[in-house]
Amino acid sequence: MKPTLRQLEYLVAIADSGRFSDAAKAMNVSQPSLSAQVADAEAHLGVSVFERGRAGAMVTPMGDQIIRRARYILRQVADMKAMAEHGADALYGRIRMGVIPTIGPYLLPSVTRQLHARFPDLRLGIRDEPTDRLAEQLDDGRLDTVISTREDHPGMQGSVLFEERLWVAMAPDDPLAASNAPVTLSELKGSPFLTLGLGHRLTWQVRQLAVRADAYISSDYEGTSLDAIRNMAALGAGVAILPELYIKTEARRDRSVALRPIGDASARREISLIWRETSPLAENLPALAQMLGTAAGAILAKA
Structure with missing residues (x-):
């Protein structure tokens, strides 16, 4: 028997929070139930993903590799669901966008109204993070797209904004x-x-x-x-x-x-909207990039 997707979600939640109790709250399950599912997953994998201690749950070296793969699997499943749900018009529902702090507060307020008018069913979740953290979170699927500098995201697709x-x-x-x-x-x-x-x-x-x-x-x-x-x-x-x-x-x-x-x-410096090559949003994000680029151009054209 293989670990289930739910068990993979539990593993990632514990890795993110560092504690079984916090992960159980985040996943809306009891701690004994989560602990039992994690133990079951570890038994099927044949390795200990976490080292338990009074200070919390630390990811083991082998567990780190498993968590990385769990994030990838969950990202692929989420992308598949988004593609099936949204079809040709993928700028719909919740899109998680990361933004470098030196751009977000000065660009996004000028374009939010136009975005809502054009994509009324789009819900952008915005996260300001330094460049290095954006790269990590885009890679492991915690973010769908980022506004950043292209050179910091090798292997990703993108569209220049300004x-x-x-x-x-x-x-x-x-x-x-x-x-x-x-x-x-x-x-x-x-x-x-x-x-x-x-x-x-x-x-x-x-x-x-x-x-x-x-x-x-x-x-x-x-x-x-x-x-x-x-x-x-x-x-x-x-x-x-x-x-x-x-x-x-x-x-x-x-x-x-x-x-x-x-x-x-x-x-x-050149700023781009960047996304994973395998993202189901890849065909639609250029439309978002075009609106962001137009808004930035209007600001930069001011005397």
Whole structure:
């Protein structure tokens, strides 16, 4: 006898929560029933998926491989059900979309009304996550599609939404604030760059830019959001490197910072809507990408 799909769901729920009790609540079953089903699955597999202890349930090395395959199997079953239920018009029902935090809050509010008008039966579940976590969750099926940078999702399909420049924000009394023209890399030489913590593609790009400009990443502060590093720049802590979509929707309203685009070809990034090649939504997600790209283009076209 093989493990059932329900048993695979239990295994994944325990791996996600780290505790049998929390997994039982999430799956809406009693803990003894869940424990019995997991024990049955382990007996059929011939391995221990979890190491039980007072601190909770830890996934064993072999269990880690089983959990990965369980996620894949459950993802394939969910994709099959979606294809059967939605047919040709797959932008229907709940779609789980991940978004990098440097894009989501500045793009999605401008397009939600149009999305609802065109796809009234679509229910988007949005999750903001750093780039590395989006890649993991798209790969294992916890997300259906993501708005991210294409290079961080090898092997996936996608559609380009837009390209944006990077800008600098600094205190009004900073010498760089004396001009509104695009700032050159030579002007940024020796400047302390403010950026986000690890796990964000933007952070990696800012580090590469610092090398090219002979600048450096400030070791005194790593921002948790674009607002945070903008505010630190306003206080004179350094030069914040910010994406253009954020500049056009948020930063320009802040009189406490001066803003300049970076006049270098490397100071740009391309944003795409990305999905698994095997997804049943693959034929329909380009329509979503087209609407997102149009909304982003309207924002970026603002003077």
